[in-house]
Amino acid sequence: MNYLGFLTGSICCAIVILVIFGIWFDSPKEAILKKENKELQYHYDLLKGKVDNAVKMLGYLEERDANIYRVIYEAEPIPLEVRQGGVGGSYRYADLLERGLKSESLVLDTYKKVDALRKRLYVQSKSYDEILSLARNKEKLWASLPAIQPLSNKDLKRLASGYGYRIHPIHKIRRLHTGIDFSAPKGTPIYATGAGKVVKTKTDFSGYGKHVVIDHGYGYKTLYAHMQDFAVKRGAKVKRGDLIGYVGNTGSSTAPHCHYEVRKNDRPVNPINYLYQGITPEEYEELLRLASVENQSLS
Ligand SMILES: [Zn+2]
Known part of the structure; x- marks a missing residue:
């Protein structure tokens, strides 16, 4: 057990x-x-x-x-x-x-x-x-796209008249000024404001005088008027900042200046909207102010 x-x-x-x-x-x-x-x-x-x-x-x-x-x-x-x-x-x-x-x-x-x-x-x-x-x-x-001023304008004093209704210096009547006038001494270099092709270098005895038109594509053209001399030929391809001519007093112009136009689909638009590159916001504001003064254009 x-x-x-x-x-x-x-x-x-x-x-x-x-x-x-x-x-x-x-x-x-x-x-x-x-x-x-x-x-x-x-x-x-x-x-x-x-x-x-x-x-x-x-x-x-x-x-x-x-x-x-x-x-x-x-x-x-x-x-x-x-x-x-x-x-x-x-x-x-x-x-x-x-x-x-x-x-x-x-x-x-x-x-x-x-x-x-x-x-x-x-x-x-x-x-x-x-x-x-x-x-x-x-x-x-x-x-x-046009993005700079067509000539050197360090102290901004060259902007003489803006886009809009201005007194015409010769006809003395208020009419649409289709560009911006930059006054500068004869011979001051003028530059392409955007890349494109030179489609016109023409000498008119009135109106724009010696002027250059650049086609930038995308519907944009720029025009530079009253030149003393051309620095490009028709058909030339240019980049932004390339020399295209010199300030003069040709055509209907009362003083040496560059009349600058921007055209969108062949209609002039206000170039002030195409001056944004290479300047400070403060400088741009000053340009805006100068361009809005309803003075007499240089034509
Ligand atoms: Zn003008």
């Missing part, structure tokens, strides 16, 4: 010890698997962090693209559903599900994230391509 009791006790003890040992201590194979699992989990977390970071960065890029670049370059906005790429339903991941991955599993979640990221990156790169080509075209536009 005693012996049986001892045996039972021993067996019970052994079972308890085995169970405890099984719980607390893994077999070598289990230990390796657990270690592997732990490492995988570590790398997975690392990867997930990286994917989340990439999603965040792409978000910033998309925002900048939509709110700055596409606005500046007047590109059509990209609809949100196109940007998000409309990632397909769970059928895309059926293969993974069949292999026993739970639909809420971490790996599946990351697959979905990376897929969405790939699509958004594709849309974003297409957008940059478009912006790049628009920017290339705009670069030419910006180089072409």
